[in-house]
Amino acid sequence: MPPTVSTEPNQGRNQGSSPGLSAYADVTASETSLRRFLHGLPGVDQVGAEARAAQLGTRSIKTTAKAHALDLAIRMVDLTTLEGQDTPGKVRALANKALRPDPSDPTCPSVAAVCVYGDMVGEVKSVVGDRVNVAAVATAFPSGRAAMDIKLADTRDAVEAGADEIDMVIDRGAFLAGHYLQVFEEIVAVREACQRPDGTHAHLKVIMETGELQTYDNVRRASWLSMLAGGDFIKTSTGKVQPAATLPVTLIMLEAVRDFREATGVQIGVKPAGGIRTAKDAIKYLVMVNEVAGTDWLTPDWFRFGASTLLNELLMQRTKLATGRYSGPDYFTLD
Amino acid sequence: MARIDVRKTYKLYIGGAFPRSESGHSYEVQDSKGKFVANAALASRKDVRDAVVAARKAFGGWSGRTAFNRGQILYRIAEVMEDRKPQFVQAIQQSEGGTAAAAGRQVDEAIDRLVWYAGWADKIAQVVGNANPVAGPFFNHSAPEPSGVIGVLAPQSSSLLGLVSVVAPVIVSGNTAVVVTSYSRPLPAVTFAEVLATSDVPGGVVNLLTGDAASLGPWLAAHMDVNAIDLVGLAGDTDATTALEVAAADNLKRVRRAPAAEPDWHDAPTLSTMTDFLETKTVWHPIGV
Numbered sequence: 001m002p003p004t005v006s007t008e009p010n011q012g013r014n015q016g017s018s019p020g021l022s023a024y025a026d027v028t029a030s031e032t033s034l035r036r037f038l039h040g041l042p043g044v045d046q047v048g049a050e051a052r053a054a055q056l057g058t059r060s061i062k063t064t065a066k067a068h069a070l071d072l073a074i075r076m077v078d079l080t081t082l083e084g085q086d087t088p089g090k091v092r093a094l095a096n097k098a099l100r101p102d103p104s105d106p107t108c109p110s111v112a113a114v115c116v117y118g119d120m121v122g123e124v125k126s127v128v129g130d131r132v133n134v135a136a137v138a139t140a141f142p143s144g145r146a147a148m149d150i151k152l153a154d155t156r157d158a159v160e161a162g163a164d165e166i167d168m169v170i171d172r173g174a175f176l177a178g179h180y181l182q183v184f185e186e187i188v189a190v191r192e193a194c195q196r197p198d199g200t201h202a203h204l205k206v207i208m209e210t211g212e213l214q215t216y217d218n219v220r221r222a223s224w225l226s227m228l229a230g231g232d233f234i235k236t237s238t239g240k241v242q243p244a245a246t247l248p249v250t251l252i253m254l255e256a257v258r259d260f261r262e263a264t265g266v267q268i269g270v271k272p273a274g275g276i277r278t279a280k281d282a283i284k285y286l287v288m289v290n291e292v293a294g295t296d297w298l299t300p301d302w303f304r305f306g307a308s309t310l311l312n313e314l315l316m317q318r319t320k321l322a323t324g325r326y327s328g329p330d331y332f333t334l335d
Numbered sequence: 336m337a338r339i340d341v342r343k344t345y346k347l348y349i350g351g352a353f354p355r356s357e358s359g360h361s362y363e364v365q366d367s368k369g370k371f372v373a374n375a376a377l378a379s380r381k382d383v384r385d386a387v388v389a390a391r392k393a394f395g396g397w398s399g400r401t402a403f404n405r406g407q408i409l410y411r412i413a414e415v416m417e418d419r420k421p422q423f424v425q426a427i428q429q430s431e432g433g434t435a436a437a438a439g440r441q442v443d444e445a446i447d448r449l450v451w452y453a454g455w456a457d458k459i460a461q462v463v464g465n466a467n468p469v470a471g472p473f474f475n476h477s478a479p480e481p482s483g484v485i486g487v488l489a490p491q492s493s494s495l496l497g498l499v500s501v502v503a504p505v506i507v508s509g510n511t512a513v514v515v516t517s518y519s520r521p522l523p524a525v526t527f528a529e530v531l532a533t534s535d536v537p538g539g540v541v542n543l544l545t546g547d548a549a550s551l552g553p554w555l556a557a558h559m560d561v562n563a564i565d566l567v568g569l570a571g572d573t574d575a576t577t578a579l580e581v582a583a584a585d586n587l588k589r590v591r592r593a594p595a596a597e598p599d600w601h602d603a604p605t606l607s608t609m610t611d612f613l614e615t616k617t618v619w620h621p622i623g624v
Contacts, residue, residue, distance in 0.1 A: 325585070326384055328560025
């Protein structure tokens with residue numbers, strides 16, 4: 001089981017001799033200073049980022065390295081179902097799949113977490129217990145268009161129901177309109193709502209919905225904004241908007257978390273979600289994590305895939321490696 | 336000044352598109368006298384994998400079409416082949432040698448065979464299906480259903496008539512096919528792929544891989560997402576076909592076994608060419624009152 005639940009509020013924070021988040025207190029003090037800081041971030045070279053992502057995607061990962069990568073990718077999957085048609089039965093089936101993705105192979109690891117709507121948290125929890133994390137989407141997912149008190153109530157409900165991780169969406173409208181401080185304060189407020197009575201807090205993943213942010217510069221700004229506001233993870237997309245996760249966007253986010261740790265000593269996780277469907281794609285992402293952010297991020301604690309169909313693809317590839325013959329979708333559960 | 340030849344390198348036909356082999360390999364195709372004709376793509380196991388995925392994706396739509404519609408599409412293939420006759424005659428003459436008249440007769444026969452199978456599309460269910468007698472207040476019907484994705488190792492010597500004779504019965508009933516063409520005589524199959532691409536056949540229903548049946552066969556036979564396999568392309572090679580039958584047993588794949596020698600494709604086909612890739616679905620149905 002991936003030990004991702006933080007038991008201390010500031011686990012992973014203030015490492016080494018770096019100044020920590022406090023150095024940025026004046027940046028986030030006012031709308032003007034925040035804007036000056038975010039617009040002062042170096043611009044993204046779009047052509048360069050896309051070329052670099054494409055180039056990293058050409059690495060050939062074979063045999064034992066591939067087997068290791070597939071197992072790691074399975075351990076990083078946030079098995080997700082976010083449909084209006086989710087029933088308790090379907091969610092329980094998914095939770096069972098999260099525990100034992102391939103029932104015919106006991107060596108197959110569990111996934112990192114199950115990601116559902118807040119009202120399904122209890123259902124998942126009753127199946128997985130503490131063996132797999134439960135992530136809940138909150139704050140009026142996927143649009144984020146609701147009053148602040150509703151968003152906070154949504155979050156508290158999920159935390160009370162036992163969610164280990166909260167996936168919140170930012171207000172893209174406010175971000176694009178330039179109201180950065182409003183977005184910042186929302187994240188801070190949701191983070192407070194993630195606190196549990198015993199002093200621990202549910203891990204907060206901040207969904208930036210990069211498909212709606214228009215430019216790579218905005219992706220970089222939103223990443224920094226989310227990290228400064230105290231998100232534990234930055235996540236690309238809800239999966240409801242196209243394009244969802246892409247390699248260049250994830251590259252920019254990985255650069256952001258790397259630079260953020262250098263500047264503050266605080267390590268932040270990254271979660272691309274949506275649109276990652278093949279095992280080959282997943283391995284491309286892993287290569288990129290290793291090359292851009294470094295091996296520190298190459299664990300389920302710091303890198304996740306938000307996916308549903310990806311898991312079956314990974315299992316099929318895993319079976320192919322083990323048996324030497326191509327497998328088919330008939331031999332894995334539908335989800 | 337003499338015109339410079341356009342030297343062709345043909346490609347595979349997978350999912351309605353013409354990709355190069357994933358491996359990047361190609362091989363030289365020679366005519367019946369050993370002279371270089373063109374390059375053909377040498378399919379690898381990964382092309383087999385991609386073709387099976389494409390065939391599986393196409394299966395739902397193709398098997399869900401009405402039998403009448405599938406028959407019309409087979410007629411359409413025959414029509415387009417008729418228009419391309421000179422090209423087929425040339426391809427057969429290059430591959431198999433012989434006279435233009437003999438090649439022309441083979442093309443005619445291939446077209447006639449397609450028409451014959453096209454006619455079967457909406458009749459096979461009536462011939463092999465049944466309303467079974469029962470002793471109670473209900474009906475009991477048996478109906479043929481397509482098996483799914485069929486691997487076909489096409490005949491090695493009959494490059495067009497043999498190919499059509501193994502592909503048409505597979506697809507007419509709603510199956511989709513992954514076909515490995517004759518290794519030394521792939522050019523009529525390449526032209527056939529161009530016909531398929533322009534005759535209303537949905538992409539992925541027929542996937543044509545030019546390559547070596549002996550090296551691709553094991554991947555196709557062991558593939559868990561292939562429902563049946565026709566081994567006629569390895570006719571005469573008992574060791575190879577036995578190995579493939581063993582590999583095919585893993586997912587209880589249906590196997591159309593290879594004969595001792597390649598059959599004479601001029602003979603009239605039998606219904607078993609179709610029924611070998613059909614499964615019988617039996618349903619109980621209450622009598623409405």
